[in-house]
Amino acid sequence: MTLPLYLGLPMWxxxxxxxxxxxxxxxxxxxxxxxxxxxxxxxxxxxYSGTPKPDTIAAWARQAPPHFRFCFKLPASVTHDQRLTRLEEAWAFLAALEPLHDRLGPTMVQLPRDF
Structure with a gap:
């Protein structure tokens, strides 16, 4: 079995x-x-900026081809400010990205070094 390789950068x-x-x-x-x-x-x-606006997510969905994958980071408010203790914002973040459903790759969690 061959797994797909996705190549990308931290921004476009x-x-x-x-x-x-x-x-x-x-x-x-x-x-x-x-x-x-x-x-x-x-x-x-x-x-850094949290959950994107719905119109921004819709624009990304229009512009990205079916094979493309987005790999988003959880907002720092969830990982650093709340230190993963209240996950309501994390679930809301993931729900907001649902229009990208088949183009969502892994969600990255960057934790503070003293976590």
Missing amino acids: ANQDWLGNLYPRHAKTELLSDYATVFSSVEGNTTF
Whole structure:
């Protein structure tokens, strides 16, 4: 049995890649351009900014092809502030990502070093 290999970076919205990874004219929906090269991305922003807005998640769902995988981090409010003691926010975070259902990869949990 062969397992799929997903290759990606910690972000897709890097303006420095215009003219290299992305077409020079690319300004919006960089995820669709990114997904032509990579098959996954680490959703690192969710660690810092929490649960994305529903319209943002819907845009990601439109832009990502079926084979693509998102690997989001639980928000720091869950892992660092609450130290995994109250998981309601974690469950709400995962429920908000349901529109990406078949494109969700692993959910990463970054814990503080003194956990």
